[in-house]
Amino acid sequence: xxxxxxxxxxxxxxxxxxxxxxxxxxxxxxxxxxxxxxxxxxxxxxxxxxxxxxxxxxxxxxxxxxxxxxxxxxxxxxxxxxxxxxxxxxxxxxxxxxxxxxxxxxxxxx
Amino acid sequence: xxxxxxxxxxxxxxxxxxxxxxxxxxxxxxxxxxxxxxxxxxxxxxxxxxxxxxxxxxxxxxxxxxxxxxxxxxxxxxxxxxxxxxxxxxxxxxxxxxxxxxxxxxxxxxxxx
Numbered sequence: 001x002x003x004x005x006x007x008x009x010x011x012x013x014x015x016x017x018x019x020x021x022x023x024x025x026x027x028x029x030x031x032x033x034x035x036x037x038x039x040x041x042x043x044x045x046x047x048x049x050x051x052x053x054x055x056x057x058x059x060x061x062x063x064x065x066x067x068x069x070x071x072x073x074x075x076x077x078x079x080x081x082x083x084x085x086x087x088x089x090x091x092x093x094x095x096x097x098x099x100x101x102x103x104x105x106x107x108x109x110x
Numbered sequence: 111x112x113x114x115x116x117x118x119x120x121x122x123x124x125x126x127x128x129x130x131x132x133x134x135x136x137x138x139x140x141x142x143x144x145x146x147x148x149x150x151x152x153x154x155x156x157x158x159x160x161x162x163x164x165x166x167x168x169x170x171x172x173x174x175x176x177x178x179x180x181x182x183x184x185x186x187x188x189x190x191x192x193x194x195x196x197x198x199x200x201x202x203x204x205x206x207x208x209x210x211x212x213x214x215x216x217x218x219x220x221x222x223x
Binding site: 031032034036041042043044045046049051087089091097098100101102103 | 114143151152153158200213214215216219
């Protein structure tokens with residue numbers, strides 16, 4: 001069965017303290033891996049798509065990387081406004097709909 | 111930018127009522143989706159549609175139905191609302207089924223009492 005697991009469930013950082021969020025997946029024929037950011041009371045906002053192992057994407061303080069078994073979302077020198085829940089999702093070979101992980105809730109304090 | 115609009119941010123309904131949740135997208139996307147999001151359970155797919163009048167069951171379709179009469183509009187129907195359907199409901203659209211990112215609305219928080 002296709003599965004996406006995110007860790008940790010929650011992460012507290014001080015402003016400027018870099019860290020990484022993990023998304024490990026078991027999927028039959030990965031077509032793509034997606035990262036989303038979700039603020040409280042809002043819908044998820046698309047961040048990145050990664051298609052193949054070794055690929056990297058960057059946006060401001062965020063950098064997403066992909067291996068054959070997992071993806072990392074690296075957050076460099078985070079600010080309080082980076083506080084949100086980060087969701088990972090995969091598209092499999094069947095391609096019917098995305099499979100989501102349960103998310104990592106990031107809190108950055110000043 | 112793609113805009114997905116859900117008609118209500120908050121709804122309070124009584125057990126047994128028929129409930130309609132409406133969603134409209136403005137980017138001519140073929141595919142539309144309904145998810146529910148609950149603490150500890152994450153996002154779960156209820157139904158999706160890849161064309162007008164076409165629908166497919168997701169992981170948790172029981173107690174729900176959908177309607178897609180026009181390309182831009184996708185409705186979720188709770189035939190007889192129950193308290194276990196209290197949740198955040200999220201609508202999304204995408205250009206293609208495979209490898210297109212989903213664009214989400216801001217959700218409808220439904221409370222069934």
